[in-house]
Amino acid sequence: MSSVNFTKYDAFGFDMDFTLARYELVPFFNMVYDCVRKYLVEVKKYDASIFHRLQEDKELIYKGLIVDFEKGNILKLGSDGVILRATHGTQKMTAAEIERDYGAERKFGDYDIFKNGMKSIDSKWRFFENYFDTPGLVAFAKIIDYMHKAGTEEGRTTFEHIWKDVLNALEDMYIPSQYAQDKGAYFPEMKKNIGKYIDPASQQIKDWLKSLRQDNRVVFLLTSSYVDFAHLVMEHVFGSEWKSLFDFTLYAGRKPRFFTESKPFSVVEDGLKLGGEVKSLTSGGAYCYGNHVDLMDFLRETTGKTDPKVIYFGDNLWADAWPSKTLGKWDTVLILEEMDAEGYAVSDGTVPGHEDEVEDPDAPPKKRKRKYEHSTLVTDEEIELMVSEFWGSIFIDDSQAAGSDSQDQSFTDSKTVNTAFGNLIGQFADICVPSIEYLAGVPVDHVFTTFSKEPGNSRGFHPGRPRSLLP
Numbered sequence: 001m002s003s004v005n006f007t008k009y010d011a012f013g014f015d016m017d018f019t020l021a022r023y024e025l026v027p028f029f030n031m032v033y034d035c036v037r038k039y040l041v042e043v044k045k046y047d048a049s050i051f052h053r054l055q056e057d058k059e060l061i062y063k064g065l066i067v068d069f070e071k072g073n074i075l076k077l078g079s080d081g082v083i084l085r086a087t088h089g090t091q092k093m094t095a096a097e098i099e100r101d102y103g104a105e106r107k108f109g110d111y112d113i114f115k116n117g118m119k120s121i122d123s124k125w126r127f128f129e130n131y132f133d134t135p136g137l138v139a140f141a142k143i144i145d146y147m148h149k150a151g152t153e154e155g156r157t158t159f160e161h162i163w164k165d166v167l168n169a170l171e172d173m174y175i176p177s178q179y180a181q182d183k184g185a186y187f188p189e190m191k192k193n194i195g196k197y198i199d200p201a202s203q204q205i206k207d208w209l210k211s212l213r214q215d216n217r218v219v220f221l222l223t224s225s226y227v228d229f230a231h232l233v234m235e236h237v238f239g240s241e242w243k244s245l246f247d248f249t250l251y252a253g254r255k256p257r258f259f260t261e262s263k264p265f266s267v268v269e270d271g272l273k274l275g276g277e278v279k280s281l282t283s284g285g286a287y288c289y290g291n292h293v294d295l296m297d298f299l300r301e302t303t304g305k306t307d308p309k310v311i312y313f314g315d316n317l318w319a320d321a322w323p324s325k326t327l328g329k330w331d332t333v334l335i336l337e338e339m340d341a342e343g344y345a346v347s348d349g350t351v352p353g354h355e356d357e358v359e360d361p362d363a364p365p366k367k368r369k370r371k372y373e374h375s376t377l378v379t380d381e382e383i384e385l386m387v388s389e390f391w392g393s394i395f396i397d398d399s400q401a402a403g404s405d406s407q408d409q410s411f412t413d414s415k416t417v418n419t420a421f422g423n424l425i426g427q428f429a430d431i432c433v434p435s436i437e438y439l440a441g442v443p444v445d446h447v448f449t450t451f452s453k454e455p456g457n458s459r460g461f462h463p464g465r466p467r468s469l470l471p
């Protein structure tokens, strides 16, 4: 369909982390980086001086990059697979260096694999698009820098072993069993100081979830987080009565595998205990693992529709939008905080006080300078973290040649999304918004225009085009 109107759906699925639960990015990023650093120094015996001075590498922190573990390079790709900008470790690569590593056409060799599933078949690269693992990208780059300086980089044909160490650090933090055992640096800290890292939801969001559930519509949670951690987060975000906001809750969903594999659901008993496997769900129930086919059977039963219309809200292209759109045949909403960091035009009529700015989404952006806004949710510190002068905008890149200093051409011409990440958003999301808080302030029957699947199309951004796409 070419528009999204929430009252036309039968069921609403929600991701938890960075979707319903809004994280305080700056303390969270620093804490995760600290956990990674600690593990690498204490367990893997890296030199502690490698990881000092995170502040100096802030420009490196950015969503939507690919790390090439073989070559030790970090890449920003265009929608044609061409490498737009790159670093080796944290050091900017010149056009000549990019060509030396990737050939005269500067094309990322696995681009077709990337754009159809965002995952390397042989773990030679990884797509970074969330703040759970981006601190690992920074640690990896800093180790490469250190090797370069120490002269130990010479003659290396791959840096995959370095990534393995960093990955071990991330696994030590996030393996679900660490929560109950109070192990690893991450879960004990989250238990102790969750208020430092995650914001409670506003009454507006709670009311909005309730309004979605009217007229027999179903609202459910589908998170990859395990039951114990999810309970901690949901209780902090929505209060002790949080379960009353959902018709049923699904944990440890193993997205995107939830959509590709047929692992059965396991029932969660007495809040936390894992019971036996079940073939069918019941309303009000709580389950772990599971799969899309059994979930759809239940949704048919509970909604009474032969083909229930489902829409899923998530912040992750690879784990949320891509599988639910292409495999699950659900409609999708992508939550992208970077829209808020960059600022957006308030042009679709959903932001009070800007009614005069409503524009036709099919018309090209007007030539005059448009006003843009940040919501009150995003802090200056967060903007600084999410926006990177070095990498440029997530949506558009004006330097087709990295190493070229020309920055001026496209800021006067028509603005079309031309990055790989920006285009994947338009492919796999129907609409893209800065936050759940924003959606909760819009009447539930509002009609949102969706991305057409034309490359570069930007009509699915709400409340309006990101700042970098404005003339």
Ligand SMILES: [Mg+2]
Pocket (backbone or CB within 6 Å): 015, 016, 017, 018, 019, 314, 315, 316
């Ligand atoms: Mg998430």
